[in-house]
Amino acid sequence: MYHCYFANKTKQNKIILLILHRFDALENMTEGDTFLLNKSSGKIETQFTDFVGKTSFGMSVFNLSNAILGSGILGLAYAMANTGIILFVLLLTCMAILSAYSIHLLLKSAGVVGISAYEQLGNRAFGRPGKILAASIITLNNIGAMSSYLFIVKIELPHIIQGLLRLTFTVARQNFMGEGINAIGSSLYMHLLCIYAFILGYLGYTSGFSLSCMVFFLISVIYKKFVTECPDEHSYNKTVPTESIYNSTDGMCEAKLITINPQTAFTIPIMAFAFVCHPEVLPIYTELKNPSKKRMQNVANISILAMFVMYLVTAIFGYLTFYGNVKSELLEMYSKKDTLMLCVRLAVLIAVTLTVPVVLFPIRRAVLQLLFPDKPFHWVRHISIAVCLLFLVNLLVIFVPNIRDIFGFIGATSAPSLIFILPGIIYICIVPEEQEPLKSRPKIQAIAFVTLGFIFMIMSITFIIIEWVTGKKTSGGH
Numbered sequence: 001m002y003h004c005y006f007a008n009k010t011k012q013n014k015i016i017l018l019i020l021h022r023f024d025a026l027e028n029m030t031e032g033d034t035f036l037l038n039k040s041s042g043k044i045e046t047q048f049t050d051f052v053g054k055t056s057f058g059m060s061v062f063n064l065s066n067a068i069l070g071s072g073i074l075g076l077a078y079a080m081a082n083t084g085i086i087l088f089v090l091l092l093t094c095m096a097i098l099s100a101y102s103i104h105l106l107l108k109s110a111g112v113v114g115i116s117a118y119e120q121l122g123n124r125a126f127g128r129p130g131k132i133l134a135a136s137i138i139t140l141n142n143i144g145a146m147s148s149y150l151f152i153v154k155i156e157l158p159h160i161i162q163g164l165l166r167l168t169f170t171v172a173r174q175n176f177m178g179e180g181i182n183a184i185g186s187s188l189y190m191h192l193l194c195i196y197a198f199i200l201g202y203l204g205y206t207s208g209f210s211l212s213c214m215v216f217f218l219i220s221v222i223y224k225k226f227v228t229e230c231p232d233e234h235s236y237n238k239t240v241p242t243e244s245i246y247n248s249t250d251g252m253c254e255a256k257l258i259t260i261n262p263q264t265a266f267t268i269p270i271m272a273f274a275f276v277c278h279p280e281v282l283p284i285y286t287e288l289k290n291p292s293k294k295r296m297q298n299v300a301n302i303s304i305l306a307m308f309v310m311y312l313v314t315a316i317f318g319y320l321t322f323y324g325n326v327k328s329e330l331l332e333m334y335s336k337k338d339t340l341m342l343c344v345r346l347a348v349l350i351a352v353t354l355t356v357p358v359v360l361f362p363i364r365r366a367v368l369q370l371l372f373p374d375k376p377f378h379w380v381r382h383i384s385i386a387v388c389l390l391f392l393v394n395l396l397v398i399f400v401p402n403i404r405d406i407f408g409f410i411g412a413t414s415a416p417s418l419i420f421i422l423p424g425i426i427y428i429c430i431v432p433e434e435q436e437p438l439k440s441r442p443k444i445q446a447i448a449f450v451t452l453g454f455i456f457m458i459m460s461i462t463f464i465i466i467e468w469v470t471g472k473k474t475s476g477g478h
């Protein structure tokens with residue numbers, strides 16, 4: 001069906017066609033489609049009947065790391081400012097371990113029934129309502145993730161243009177530019193959609209590149225810690241040999257080991273947001289060469305560990321540079337005139353831009369499965385979904401005042417559902433009683449996991465609402 005778009009089949013076009021066929025097969029799979037069962041060994045081989053995964057182990061690690069890493073990293077220094085170093089490290093470690101455990105539950109459930117998408121697992125567990133629930137939560141989460149990426153584009157691109165052209169804009173003009181740039185950016189993304197640049201195997205290469213951009217960001221954050229001084233008490237817009245130009249109050253330049261304040265409510269949601277990658281796990285699994293549950297779990301563990309280290313280092317150095325002054329978007333803290341930070345802004349922008357297609361893929365899949373479950377590919381449908389999504393996300397980005405609110409809302413609602421609640425419930429329902437009775441250790445663990453998810457969710461939502469209603473929306477910590 002794609003042939004008409006590629007009248008002149010060059011070698012490159014043929015490769016694209018091949019990938020499109022595999023991608024289409026994956027996307028249009030119904031609940032009945034399963035992994036091949038190797039009856040002789042009694043084991044489930046994670047291989048589709050119509051294609052075999054070709055992505056190498058290393059490239060899958062790149063893809064999954066790229067799915068994990070996004071704008072969440074920019075909020076972690078703020079989270080540390082509002083919890084203190086010790087509490088932060090503890091919470092981040094727990095979140096990383098729980099995230100890996102959740103992937104274990106997903107892989108085990110997918111192995112039992114041989115299914116390749118999160119929504120289909122929901123369908124197996126609870127029928128159509130389960131599928132609708134899973135698809136809606138994925139859509140909400142990824143729309144949130146995309147909004148946060150476009151929010152960064154909105155905030156940072158005017159600074160970059162300003163820095164490059166050495167211009168000075170008023171705040172109003174900056175906002176106007178940000179929104180204009182967003183509109184242009186979105187239409188560019190749409191073109192990307194139209195040419196199917198978001199095919200997972202393909203994205204391995206861009207994943208590597210966007211990870212390199214983030215490593216550059218990390219190195220710069222570390223470097224800046226040693227050349228930037230926290231401003232003297234009560235200094236404001238003071239031009240000192242350092243680059244700090246922000247407000248400071250008593251105790252704002254001290255590292256706190258443990259601290260609790262109203263903004264602490266955002267900590268767990270920010271961390272949960274930062275570790276979400278779960279809708280991408282099964283598609284990456286289906287693309288993995290020589291797939292097995294153990295191999296995919298290793299991919300997940302390595303990716304989570306690598307991202308954990310990146311998150312921790314960024315948060316520590318970001319926090320130790322600005323302490324309690326740090327904002328929910330770390331990049332905003334750095335001087336707008338600094339050439340190194342200009343390059344870092346550009347790198348982060350490229351990294352999040354390259355992640356947008358990875359995030360868009362599951363939204364489109366979820367929307368298609370919800371609205372057009374049995375329909376074959378049609379480009380009008382695909383483009384219409386893209387246009388609607390981008391319109392919605394742009395509206396959100398224009399009206400939401402602070403990236404912290406996106407982290408908070410998504411991190412308190414869809415993130416705990418995707419990490420804790422759904423994988424746990426799906427596991428309990430899908431793994432048969434004969435194989436693992438309800439009183440067996442793995443099932444009890446899964447029940448505890450779901451309960452923890454509900455507790456996180458209810459607590460976070462309650463605290464965030466209280467903070468929204470009563471809080472003065474201060475940007476810094478302490």
Ligand SMILES: NC(=O)C[C@H](N)C(=O)O
Pocket residue numbers: 067068069070071072073141142145273274275276277359
């Ligand atoms: N994919 C997501 O849901 C968010 C991603 N983990 C991020 O930090 O941006």
